[in-house]
Amino acid sequence: MDRPIRVLVAKPGLDGHDxxxxxxxxxxRDAGMEVIYTGLRQTPEQIVNxxxxxxxxxxxxxxxxxAHNTLLPKVAELLKAEKVEDILVIGGGVIPDEDIPFLxxxxxxxxxxxxxxxxxxxxxxxxxxxxxK
Amino acid sequence: MFEKDKLDKIKENxxxxxxxxxxxxxxxxxxxxxxxxxxxAVVNRLYTPVDIEDFDxxxxxxxxxxxxxxxxxxxxxYRGRFWTMRMYAGFATAEESNKRYxxxxxxxxxxxxxxxxxPTQIGYDSDHALSEGEVGxxxxxxxxxxxxxxxxxxxxxDKVSTSMTINAPASVLLAMYIAVGxxxxxxxxxxxxxxxxxxxxxxxxxxxxIFPTEASMRLITxxxxxxxxxxxxxxxxxxxxxxxxxxxxxxxxxxGFTLSDxxxxxxxxxxxxxxxxxxxxxxxxxxxxxxxxxxxxxxxxAARRLWARIMKERFGAKKAKSMALKFHxxxxxxxxxxxxxxxNIVRVAIQTLxxxxxxxxxxxxxxKDEALALPTEDSVRVALRTQQxxxxxxxxADTVDPLAGSYYIxxxxxxxxxxxxxxxxxxxxxxxxxxxIDNGYIQQEIMDAAYNYQKDIESGKRVIVGMxxxxxxxxxxxxxxxxxxxxxxxxxxxxxxxKGKRDNxxxxxxxxxxxxxxxxxxxxxPLILDAVRAxxxxxxxxxxxxxxxxxxxxxxxx
Numbered sequence: 001m002d003r004p005i006r007v008l009v010a011k012p013g014l015d016g017h018d019x020x021x022x023x024x025x026x027x028x029r030d031a032g033m034e035v036i037y038t039g040l041r042q043t044p045e046q047i048v049n050x051x052x053x054x055x056x057x058x059x060x061x062x063x064x065x066x067a068h069n070t071l072l073p074k075v076a077e078l079l080k081a082e083k084v085e086d087i088l089v090i091g092g093g094v095i096p097d098e099d100i101p102f103l104x105x106x107x108x109x110x111x112x113x114x115x116x117x118x119x120x121x122x123x124x125x126x127x128x129x130x131x132x133k
Numbered sequence: 134m135f136e137k138d139k140l141d142k143i144k145e146n147x148x149x150x151x152x153x154x155x156x157x158x159x160x161x162x163x164x165x166x167x168x169x170x171x172x173x174a175v176v177n178r179l180y181t182p183v184d185i186e187d188f189d190x191x192x193x194x195x196x197x198x199x200x201x202x203x204x205x206x207x208x209x210x211y212r213g214r215f216w217t218m219r220m221y222a223g224f225a226t227a228e229e230s231n232k233r234y235x236x237x238x239x240x241x242x243x244x245x246x247x248x249x250x251x252p253t254q255i256g257y258d259s260d261h262a263l264s265e266g267e268v269g270x271x272x273x274x275x276x277x278x279x280x281x282x283x284x285x286x287x288x289x290x291d292k293v294s295t296s297m298t299i300n301a302p303a304s305v306l307l308a309m310y311i312a313v314g315x316x317x318x319x320x321x322x323x324x325x326x327x328x329x330x331x332x333x334x335x336x337x338x339x340x341x342x343i344f345p346t347e348a349s350m351r352l353i354t355x356x357x358x359x360x361x362x363x364x365x366x367x368x369x370x371x372x373x374x375x376x377x378x379x380x381x382x383x384x385x386x387x388x389g390f391t392l393s394d395x396x397x398x399x400x401x402x403x404x405x406x407x408x409x410x411x412x413x414x415x416x417x418x419x420x421x422x423x424x425x426x427x428x429x430x431x432x433x434x435a436a437r438r439l440w441a442r443i444m445k446e447r448f449g450a451k452k453a454k455s456m457a458l459k460f461h462x463x464x465x466x467x468x469x470x471x472x473x474x475x476x477n478i479v480r481v482a483i484q485t486l487x488x489x490x491x492x493x494x495x496x497x498x499x500x501k502d503e504a505l506a507l508p509t510e511d512s513v514r515v516a517l518r519t520q521q522x523x524x525x526x527x528x529x530a531d532t533v534d535p536l537a538g539s540y541y542i543x544x545x546x547x548x549x550x551x552x553x554x555x556x557x558x559x560x561x562x563x564x565x566x567x568x569x570i571d572n573g574y575i576q577q578e579i580m581d582a583a584y585n586y587q588k589d590i591e592s593g594k595r596v597i598v599g600m601x602x603x604x605x606x607x608x609x610x611x612x613x614x615x616x617x618x619x620x621x622x623x624x625x626x627x628x629x630x631x632k633g634k635r636d637n638x639x640x641x642x643x644x645x646x647x648x649x650x651x652x653x654x655x656x657x658x659p660l661i662l663d664a665v666r667a668x669x670x671x672x673x674x675x676x677x678x679x680x681x682x683x684x685x686x687x688x689x690x691x
Contacts, residue, residue: 013251013266013267014251014252014254014255014257014263014264014267014341015251015267015271015340016335016338016339016340016341017339017340017379018340018380019379019380019381019467019583022580022583022584022691023381023583023584023587025691026580026584026691027584027587029691035691037689037691038689039687039689040340040687041255041263041340043263065251065267065270065271066267066270066271066506066507066616067265067266067267067270069266069618070265070266070267071265071266094504094505094506096505096506096609096610096613097609097610098609098613113471114470114471114504114505115470115471115472115504115597115600117590117591117601118587118591119591
């Protein structure tokens with residue numbers, strides 16, 4: 001398959017800081033991916049619906065409000081409930097290291113913390129897609 | 134300023150110097166081909182009188198405390214009293230935050246600055262579905278007057294000045310503050326403080342909007358009008374460049390976009406029938422402080438000069454206080470690194486110096502651990518001590534505007550003023566800031582700058598110490614502040630209890646009165662205050678306004 005990788009960049013919760021989300025969205029696009037950006041204040045339900053509708057390969061969530069332990073696992077749960085198993089789910093933002101094992105256990109494949117070069121995220125997505133490309 | 138023949142001589146000498154220096158570079162090249170400021174503006178090797186040959190002391194600088202206020206808004210600045218050291222704080226419940234405020238006052242903080250959680254900032258009660266996981270996280274959860282009473286328990290409101298970072302529901306939180314004052318026996322005309330109340334930058338950069346533009350502008354002008362009569366010492370708006378800069382703008386964009394927002398507020402108030410000199414003296418501003426200290430100092434000076442000229446020439450203001458741009462500063466959160474967080478103390482010290490040399494009226498210094506979490510008490514203390522060291526030990530506060538007259542600073546001040554003016558003109562052509570936000574122009578400009586900045590970091594062109602150079606292997610930091618996840622449940626229980634004991638018929642009556650008023654053109658502040666006094670919740674009051682006004686729809690762009 002040579003369809004470009006499709007990524008949903010999403011802002012879960014009420015947090016309005018979207019610099020990171022927009023920078024990552026542009027970087028992914030410049031790396032040849034198709035990017036859909038949800039805009040602010042998305043509920044986990046909205047994110048999962050958009051991901052299914054847009055048939056994305058990856059959901060990339062940015063959160064800086066501290067609500068990550070509540071909202072990110074919920075997205076993974078909803079995907080499971082919808083029997084969607086082939087979308088890679090990743091996250092980034094102001095997330096303390098000690099929360100990362102919990103998030104991974106809940107189905108978030110990787111967490112990118114402040115200072116991560118966009119190239120690291122791009123390579124990670126390319127190498128860890130759950131669908132064949 | 135300079136005599137023509139002397140200037141010619143300087144030019145001649147400079148040209149000789151420059152060609153000789155450039156010749157020498159063949160053997161020993163400079164560190165970079167092009168040197169740039171933190172905002173990417175080109176920096177010359179040397180500045181001389183030639184760079185400011187049109188400079189006129191009287192019209193460009195003048196004296197501090199008078200037009201065009203380039204040198205500062207008071208004649209003697211910090212020789213009278215230092216800037217207000219105002220630490221932004223708030224988390225979890227009103228009880229927890231009240232403790233932190235008392236700690237800060239004990240440590241020498243001179244004014245309070247309240248951080249609200251996101252549900253409060255967006256007008257939802259803690260028991261709303263969208264509040265899940267967010268209650269008490271980035272600030273304190275306030276659902277009703279009952280929480281506000283606890284927040285300021287034991288803090289006499291006639292003795293402190295309080296800044297509240299609240300925008301879309303600013304009218305409601307201000308009403309709660311007034312009501313707490315009433316309970317303490319402090320009348321509204323004695324209350325001192327600031328509400329941020331700057332909705333335009335929420336649409337641009339910060340994201341905690343509720344209502345569409347027109348309704349939001351009405352609420353803002355209602356507040357201007359109400360406060361000019363009832364709460365005369367209150368700063369009714371803090372027109373904010375801080376978040377615009379955090380979103381990635383350059384220093385000149387920070388000035389240009391912020392003053393454009395300011396122009397929109399002044400326009401709206403004048404259109405609502407207010408006289409410019411009744412509300413303009415209570416306008417205040419809020420800027421960022423990044424690491425490029427000289428560029429930042431020039432930025433503050435340029436902002437003051439440009440605003441003074443705008444108020445005088447564009448709006449015909451007559452009162453001196455209408456023209457004097459006073460501002461709060463916060464050090465740049467986006468400049469902090471999660472790597473080697475101790476280094477952030479040094480960054481904050483540089484930024485503090487920039488704000489002080491630039492003549493700020495108040496300052497919040499960030500704590501070293503804020504790229505990771507909310508700050509602990511210990512790291513907040515260091516951040517506050519940083520201000521106290523600059524105040525008492527550095528000497529920077531002992532003479533007014535000490536960098537004035539530097540060829541570089543004056544050239545840079547002029548360059549930023551001119552670039553900001555270009556942005557203001559462009560926004561005027563689009564039809565003003567609200568329209569330039571709706572069509573995405575401002576957001577797009579900021580995003581372009583942010584993306585360039587990121588690319589410069591990743592290419593190594595821009596060095597961030599500890600992050601893309603001088604890295605070390607680090608262990609995960611320990612002892613970060615964690616907000617107790619039970620806060621959400623606690624607040625829900627409080628709302629339940631409140632609704633069980635308040636006079637619900639009275640609440641409904643006040644909410645319906647507010648609803649009716651929203652459909653007319655009367656000032657909404659007295660009706661909001663009535664609903665607050667009856668213990669209507671923030672969510673109920675904003676809910677009524679949501680139903681009448683609708684909600685803002687963000688224009689999503691990449």
